[in-house]
Amino acid sequence: MADRIVMEVARYRPETDSEPVLQPYDVPLTREWAVLDGLNYIKDRLDGTLSFRWSCRMGICGSCGMTVNGEPKLACATFLVDYLPGPVRVEPMRNFPVIRDLVVDISDFMTKLPRVKPWIIRENDEPAEDDEYRQTPAELDEFKQFSMCINCMLCYSACPVYALDPDFLGPAAIALAQRYNLDSRDEGEEDRRDVLAAADGAWACTYVGECSVACPKGVDPAGAIQRYKLTAATHSVKSLLLPRAAR
Numbered sequence: 307m308a309d310r311i312v313m314e315v316a317r318y319r320p321e322t323d324s325e326p327v328l329q330p331y332d333v334p335l336t337r338e339w340a341v342l343d344g345l346n347y348i349k350d351r352l353d354g355t356l357s358f359r360w361s362c363r364m365g366i367c368g369s370c371g372m373t374v375n376g377e378p379k380l381a382c383a384t385f386l387v388d389y390l391p392g393p394v395r396v397e398p399m400r401n402f403p404v405i406r407d408l409v410v411d412i413s414d415f416m417t418k419l420p421r422v423k424p425w426i427i428r429e430n431d432e433p434a435e436d437d438e439y440r441q442t443p444a445e446l447d448e449f450k451q452f453s454m455c456i457n458c459m460l461c462y463s464a465c466p467v468y469a470l471d472p473d474f475l476g477p478a479a480i481a482l483a484q485r486y487n488l489d490s491r492d493e494g495e496e497d498r499r500d501v502l503a504a505a506d507g508a509w510a511c512t513y514v515g516e517c518s519v520a521c522p523k524g525v526d527p528a529g530a531i532q533r534y535k536l537t538a539a540t541h542s543v544k545s546l547l548l549p550r551a552a553r
């Protein structure tokens with residue numbers, strides 16, 4: 307196995323640079339090194355001005371999303387040996403404004419997320435009689451997959467609809483809404499409906515499915531969106547056919 311690899315890393319300061327350039331760095335290689343280890347080597351030993359985000363180094367915090375050889379990836383869970391003989395290209399996530407180098411501005415998502423009310427809503431918020439809202443394993447399974455989201459934004463970076471229409475609510479926000487809609491303790495599906503069933507909500511998704519391919523946690527946001535479309539369509543049919551009390 308080669309003991310070095312060239313990493314071509316996007317460098318860009320929007321205030322002073324007209325466009326990003328790829329800067330090559332020669333880094334040592336071991337079988338265990340992730341792209342993030344290579345970036346930290348560059349920052350520590352070669353060029354302290356390189357900017358990128360990371361925190362947990364174990365696929366949990368969701369802060370190290372980047373584009374590696376053209377694909378949305380977590381830098382801490384993507385291994386350099388898989389890109390031999392190199393070079394491996396590291397760029398910021400697509401579909402987000404670049405603040406500097408590999409750091410992007412995700413404030414659009416941070417604005418959209420609270421619109422879907424990603425918390426448990428109950429009509430009566432008194433505690434249950436025995437102080438617990440119990441769930442069966444089957445009830446947990448209904449939403450557990452969607453609760454695995456780490457807000458890494460790789461699904462937005464992969465989504466061609468979001469690339470064309472920045473108003474699209476987007477995969478993770480809809481998956482996180484479904485995390486609560488499908489929770490047996492929640493009574494807030496109606497409160498989320500205006501946002502989710504709007505033209506730039508679930509219906510804007512054309513089911514390309516790239517979000518689910520990119521997701522490192524198996525959330526399947528594309529599946530969440532299609533499932534919500536069924537809920538919204540069922541509600542529309544019921545509202546046409548049934549009196550309000552029977553819906």
Ligand code: SF4
Binds near residue numbers: 520
């Ligand atoms: S759905 Fe997956 S890809 Fe999208 S933000 Fe959540 S964990 Fe990341």
Ligand code: FES
Binds near residue numbers: 360362368370371
């Ligand atoms: S550093 Fe936390 S997910 Fe990669």
